[in-house]
Amino acid sequence: MTYLAKPRLHHPSLGCNALGYTRRDYEGRISTLCAGCGHDSISAAIVRACWELAIEPHRVAKLSGIGCSSKTPDYFLSPSHGFNTVHGRMPSVLTGANLANRDLLYLGVSGDGDSASIGIGQFVHAIRRGVNMVYIVENNGVYGLTKGQFSATADAGSVSKKGVVNRDNPIDLVSLALQLGATYVARSFSGDKEQLVPLIKGAIAHRGAAILDVLSPCVTFNNHAGSTKSYDHVREHNAAINRMDFIEGREEIVADYAPGELIEIEQHDGSRLRLRKLDTAYDPSDRIAAMNHVHEREAAGEIVTGLLYIEESAQDLHTHLKTVTTPLNALDTAALCPGAAALEKINATLR
Numbered sequence: 033m034t035y036l037a038k039p040r041l042h043h044p045s046l047g048c049n050a051l052g053y054t055r056r057d058y059e060g061r062i063s064t065l066c067a068g069c070g071h072d073s074i075s076a077a078i079v080r081a082c083w084e085l086a087i088e089p090h091r092v093a094k095l096s097g098i099g100c101s102s103k104t105p106d107y108f109l110s111p112s113h114g115f116n117t118v119h120g121r122m123p124s125v126l127t128g129a130n131l132a133n134r135d136l137l138y139l140g141v142s143g144d145g146d147s148a149s150i151g152i153g154q155f156v157h158a159i160r161r162g163v164n165m166v167y168i169v170e171n172n173g174v175y176g177l178t179k180g181q182f183s184a185t186a187d188a189g190s191v192s193k194k195g196v197v198n199r200d201n202p203i204d205l206v207s208l209a210l211q212l213g214a215t216y217v218a219r220s221f222s223g224d225k226e227q228l229v230p231l232i233k234g235a236i237a238h239r240g241a242a243i244l245d246v247l248s249p250c251v252t253f254n255n256h257a258g259s260t261k262s263y264d265h266v267r268e269h270n271a272a273i274n275r276m277d278f279i280e281g282r283e284e285i286v287a288d289y290a291p292g293e294l295i296e297i298e299q300h301d302g303s304r305l306r307l308r309k310l311d312t313a314y315d316p317s318d319r320i321a322a323m324n325h326v327h328e329r330e331a332a333g334e335i336v337t338g339l340l341y342i343e344e345s346a347q348d349l350h351t352h353l354k355t356v357t358t359p360l361n362a363l364d365t366a367a368l369c370p371g372a373a374a375l376e377k378i379n380a381t382l383r
């Protein structure tokens with residue numbers, strides 16, 4: 033987390049949304065992530081989506097685990113409720129908060145390590161329960177915060193900055209989410225805001241478990257051997273007066289491509305992503321077809337992006353559990369503690 037607050041001033045010409053707020057009102061503190069990190073682009077997309085939808089910031093609860101991605105809630109929606117949980121445990125804290133107060137918008141932000149490695153158990157159960165949430169995985173295939181180990185979404189055959197080849201098969205989070213019954217499933221790329229912002233808005237409007245897998249390049253782990261700007265080179269040629277890491281600033285990778293189109297994106301380390309945007313004729317209402325489509329494109333070496341599946345009339349966990357509609361903090365003592373006779377009645381039904 034950073035302690036660097038942004039100045040409250042904003043340019044007088046900044047537009048206002050329906051609530052009279054500018055985009056500045058939806059921002060957070062100054063990011064401490066590496067320059068060019070895809071996660072910062074996702075934060076900007078969240079700011080834009082919430083501003084355009086005129087979401088009241090104090091009606092949002094943003095929750096995360098641990099990782100560079102999980103630090104990002106500090107960099108957007110300052111006036112919102114925030115909870116930085118233990119690594120991989122965001123979904124259960126979010127589920128509990130949601131059960132206690134259904135009136136907030138629950139925004140879970142996580143990493144591929146946080147969700148697909150240590151937190152995979154929590155990830156799958158929050159989805160299969162249909163918790164009403166927007167769950168964004170900022171997916172870079174590595175544990176960025178702990179210096180670039182492979183995560184469970186890293187492709188088999190990919191090479192780490194140390195030259196280690198990953199032999200394990202990857203977990204595809206959208207396939208998993210589809211199989212587990214998520215009612216809004218999408219994939220996007222951090223550098224494609226024209227696609228990402230509407231997907232976030234759609235997820236916010238959706239009632240049920242909305243999962244967004246957002247490919248988000250980690251720019252730091254691209255320092256190849258021979259580079260005069262690599263960590264090793266800088267350390268070897270540095271007469272250290274204190275121990276520091278040098279993180280070279282990189283340009284944000286952006287992508288602008290049409291529905292149905294395939295583009296190849298070269299990342300900072302030279303690796304290539306082949307993104308295929310869903311065609312406008314694609315029908316996102318068929319779960320089985322969505323699963324097949326993801327696998328077909330994957331077999332062709334492509335990563336399909338866009339809204340893969342939506343169940344418009346989805347029901348959430350509150351419907352399944354028949355919970356009270358009033359948030360627990362708004363119930364009076366008589367409702368919260370109805371007394372021994374009520375307890376006896378419940379116990380009688382269980383005997």
Ligand SMILES: Cc1ncc(C[n+]2csc(CCOP(=O)(O)OP(=O)(O)O)c2C)c(N)n1
Nearest residue numbers: 099100101119143144145146174175176177
């Ligand atoms: C219980 C626990 N185990 C391990 C760690 C160390 N750790 C911190 S962040 C992290 C991985 C983060 O990876 P990811 O979620 O992909 O986030 P990124 O930094 O790539 O955005 C690990 C293993 C921890 N903080 N807590």
Ligand code: SF4
Nearest residue numbers: 066069100176250251
């Ligand atoms: S280490 Fe990677 S994931 Fe973390 S802030 Fe830097 S670029 Fe982003």
Ligand SMILES: [Mg+2]
Nearest residue numbers: 143144172174
């Ligand atoms: Mg990661």
